[in-house]
Amino acid sequence: MSALAFELPHAQEATAPPEARGLERDAVRLMVAERASGRIEHALFRDLPRFLRPGDVLVVNTSATLPAALPAGEGLTVHVATQAPRMPGDRWWIVELRGGHPAPGERVAVGGGAHFEFAAPYAGGTRLWLARFEGDTDLPGHLARHGHPIRYSYVGEPWPLADYQTAFALTPGSAEMPSAARPFTPALIARLVAHGVLFAPLLLHTGVSSPERHEPPYPERYAVPETTASLVNHARERGGRVIAVGTTAVRALESAAGPGGTVTAADGWTGLVVTPERGLYAVDGLITGWHEPQASHLQLLEAAAGDELLRRSYAEALAAGYLWHEFGDSHLVLP
């Protein structure tokens, strides 16, 4: 995948929600890339019903975005990725200190008399640390009062948390918005339902992506309900296509799928890394945004689209002025 290296021109970074550019959420652009024919088509996201068939299943992530960034004074911000798995008690979190380099035992105040005590780098990485939260409330309560959505430098100004929620957001827990579903509006969902497209919910709480580094994805909390497993299995048996909305939905569904493609209910943490070598068991296609060069997500995309179609998609997206990142344009990969 190293060959899919590119310079992302600044003009192609979405610096604000499309609404701020006078567009509705579903008016972002949609590139449709079909693997069987090799064809690439340019459309708008609201044209989605045209590319899906009755009996296709859209697998959607119901995780809601947390206000996961905590100002920590003196140019420092703590980004809370996730509760640390397999730690004693509920005070251990995996966090990133933006703007500084912590040392073991260092305490960083995060408002309201609360602080994080940094313990050790997490998983041998350079940016994520294991840290213990101490405060009057638990961390979710503290975030609700003091946190704001994680925002990277390409987004020029802060936006309200509501701009970071998708139409499917139900259970708070994601450090960053599962943004592939952001362009779905209630009206578009209704049109898809009327068209015969099925929806299957699952949950995966995203960690932090921090686009300037390239580390393997860490374990994330996920749940695939029995009803979703049954619906996906049923649709596959009937020839319906399983289209994951977002790389998070791919990771969750594939974590619950066997090599034969059968999905069973699951609940836990997933460390799955989807690569072209592993391939996809249950997912036939996906809707996603445009990803950073060399991001590990590109491996997952290659598993879905194949190397050649993925390269052409990215080349066309760059040439045609598609917008990147969580407020940007979309990419539908069909089998």
Place this chain on the structure above:
Amino acid sequence: MPTAIITGASRGLGLALARALDERGWRLVLDARGAGALEAAASELTNAVALPGDVTDPRHRGALVALAGPQIDLLVNNASILGPSPQPELAAYPLDVLEQVYRVNTLAPLALTQLALPHVPDGGVILNITSDAGIEAYDGWGGYGSSKAAFEQWTAILGVERPNLRVYAVDPGDMRTQMHQEAFPDDDISDRPLPQESVPALLALLDGDLHSGRYRAHDLKPVAA
């Protein structure tokens, strides 16, 4: 409830031993490099704390010992790396890689042991997983083998310096593990025993009263119940 730290616990012998101790009701603090594999390993255990990280990082080692709490009854230094696969001859062994092999296989376990020692009670066990490559001169095994030789020698000396503890180096024998496959990249290793077959011998060592020293799993018999 006794507490053990096990490094390299996400697969192979480390995971097999973790499962066995978990069944016996031990509290476990587990380490491995890969966060995903370690989480998956810990998820099947009842009382395991798991911290992914790099044993050569002093900050990581400090956190492992802190998570273990005031008493560490058993430290299993199991994490190690083979080095390049296939392994180069010594005449062409890249020295920067050799340094890394020594850091992981020889120095990191000593550093973790140093941190743990104040918490290990009388009769507590340091269990260092070694290999016959640490004592035999196998063609191509100069890097890994010499790292294990030094590992074994400090194990032996620590046993003399700390007569109140049981300090063991154990050769588990050939096992069907990822490392063994790396050592023999072109071989079908499916005839080698699975790592869990070496576990009863390790448990026998734990349960027994053998003096500090070097043992082969093959020679150790489980203690009769």
